[in-house]
Amino acid sequence: MSNFLPNELIDRLRKEQDFDHEAFVDTHEKGDRITSIRLNPRKHALLDIALLDPVPWCSKAYYLGERPVFTLDPLYHAGCYYVQEASSMFLGHIIRTLGLENAAIRALDLCAAPGGKSTLINAYLGDKSLLVSNEVIKTRVGILEDNMNRWGMHNVVVTNNDPSSFSRLPGYFDLMVVDAPCSGSGMFRKDPDAIDEWSLANVKLCSDRQKRILAESISTLVTGGYLIYSTCSYSTEENEDILDWIAHEYGFSSVELPLDDSWGIQPTQSSEMSAHGYRFYPHQLQGEGFFVGVMKKTEAQETFSRKKAKPEKSAVPKQALADWLLPNAALYAFMHGDDVHIFPKRYEEDLKWLQRVLYIRNAGTNIGKWIGRELLPSHELALSVFVKSDLKSQEVPLSVAQEFLRKDNLDRDIFVDVGNGWCLVRYYGVNLGWVKVLANRVNNYYPKESRIVHL
Ligand code: SAM
Numbered sequence: 001m002s003n004f005l006p007n008e009l010i011d012r013l014r015k016e017q018d019f020d021h022e023a024f025v026d027t028h029e030k031g032d033r034i035t036s037i038r039l040n041p042r043k044h045a046l047l048d049i050a051l052l053d054p055v056p057w058c059s060k061a062y063y064l065g066e067r068p069v070f071t072l073d074p075l076y077h078a079g080c081y082y083v084q085e086a087s088s089m090f091l092g093h094i095i096r097t098l099g100l101e102n103a104a105i106r107a108l109d110l111c112a113a114p115g116g117k118s119t120l121i122n123a124y125l126g127d128k129s130l131l132v133s134n135e136v137i138k139t140r141v142g143i144l145e146d147n148m149n150r151w152g153m154h155n156v157v158v159t160n161n162d163p164s165s166f167s168r169l170p171g172y173f174d175l176m177v178v179d180a181p182c183s184g185s186g187m188f189r190k191d192p193d194a195i196d197e198w199s200l201a202n203v204k205l206c207s208d209r210q211k212r213i214l215a216e217s218i219s220t221l222v223t224g225g226y227l228i229y230s231t232c233s234y235s236t237e238e239n240e241d242i243l244d245w246i247a248h249e250y251g252f253s254s255v256e257l258p259l260d261d262s263w264g265i266q267p268t269q270s271s272e273m274s275a276h277g278y279r280f281y282p283h284q285l286q287g288e289g290f291f292v293g294v295m296k297k298t299e300a301q302e303t304f305s306r307k308k309a310k311p312e313k314s315a316v317p318k319q320a321l322a323d324w325l326l327p328n329a330a331l332y333a334f335m336h337g338d339d340v341h342i343f344p345k346r347y348e349e350d351l352k353w354l355q356r357v358l359y360i361r362n363a364g365t366n367i368g369k370w371i372g373r374e375l376l377p378s379h380e381l382a383l384s385v386f387v388k389s390d391l392k393s394q395e396v397p398l399s400v401a402q403e404f405l406r407k408d409n410l411d412r413d414i415f416v417d418v419g420n421g422w423c424l425v426r427y428y429g430v431n432l433g434w435v436k437v438l439a440n441r442v443n444n445y446y447p448k449e450s451r452i453v454h455l
Helices: 007-014 021-030 087-097 116-125 138-151 163-168 192-197 200-220 240-250 318-324 345-357 379-383 398-405
Strands: 035-039 051-054 061-064 081-083 106-109 130-134 156-159 173-179 221-231 252-255 266-269 276-280 290-297 331-336 339-344 360-363 365-371 374-377 393-395 421-427 430-437 442-444
Touching: 007 021, 035 116, 081 116, 087 116, 087 221, 087 276, 087 290, 106 116, 116 130, 116 138, 116 173, 130 345, 138 156, 138 360, 138 379, 156 345, 163 200, 173 200, 200 221, 200 240, 221 240, 240 252, 240 290, 318 339, 318 365, 318 374, 331 345, 331 365, 339 345, 345 360, 365 379, 379 430, 398 421, 398 430
Parallel strands: 106 130, 106 173, 130 156, 173 221, 393 421
Antiparallel strands: 035 061, 035 081, 051 061, 156 360, 221 290, 252 290, 266 276, 276 290, 331 339, 339 365, 365 374, 421 430, 430 442
8 A cells, every 4th residue: 555645546446457556656656747848839939948759649749858947938928838737638639539620610618727728729629710718716717818818819718607607508519628626636646735635525526516517517518519528536436427427417429539559548438338438547658647538419409599690890990900910811800998809700799699698708819908099019919829920029038038027127228229119029039028119218018917026
């Protein structure tokens, strides 16, 4: 038995076929830290980080030899990559297997903060889809919003709703990801402090909560749509039993995924309905504990009535947008108060439907404030993949990039060739944010709330 892993957990895992509990315990006792990142496919940057092997089940994802101090790297703040645990990246393989890569679908990430899965889903689905990233806990929505803004895409709506709110949009989404809050045993190697909070009673509590989350929201999935359900728990009650329950209660069929034997992922099946699940054990692969299953809705689901709303004329002059954004006929702009947002044209109507039933924290990219017939550009615009590439800009070395991220005063001489006005600060060719160059000083517009204090 392990000195620090809960005996009840180990006892249960030992009952699994071929489970090498000694190797499992050993991995936890060694406590190796594995670091992996996933690159933003829309922000090409030369990273100053040594990438090792690729993560085999996800594109543009790599293990790192050592864990750098990410806060010191301006490209991290610019959204060039996301630091994500490797097992979770299996969602990439799922989306590809389901044939949804670059598809035009409506996707919901129901438990989305801090945004690891949402940035992955967005990268795999590409421009033509719409992603609603939802987080119920108010204090966690800010970090989700920040991470999605850094990612730079316009086709994301960040919401702050209880799962039950989505029942007001029956049959709306084609894909629903529920990365459920769980008892967290899969993270014990990374976070040994969490071990003290683990108990069978908590597993039961989590399992009941997972059912409640699904029961209250599952009607939002269209017939034929896919549910990806995942946890970072090893407990059957939170994993295979939930797949059984979904199949049984809601008329879903299970989707089997192709696996490469070399990946070390353990396929399992639920006891009642033989639903396929996939277990990730840290002693068998390079990643933390994780479970995932994919279910397809087969029962008829009524859908909400999609009343056509009159399209509104944009209050933002086209020229103003042309001054700041790359030409893109697939975008449309709308005003929210003084704020100008860009959003995919094909989902203009959808946004009205979403607004009626959800609390929207952010829709698309807020590109700035329209004040006195000109645009005051926002930080999100600087990080957007649609910001014009030939705007005034200044490439800076690491030391100046870090001063900028601390919101320090920058030396006016750095911008001597730029001329007065708005200027993008760039590092390795990637935008970090705005400064305004004046005759005798430079105003640093890096957002106060994102300022890097321990740099
Ligand atoms: N998907 C995220 C990612 O990849 O970055 C991680 C999600 S984490 C495993 C589970 C999330 O569920 C947390 O953000 C948590 O705040 C949220 N949550 C907690 N209780 C919830 C509830 N009752 N209903 C819905 N979500 C809940």
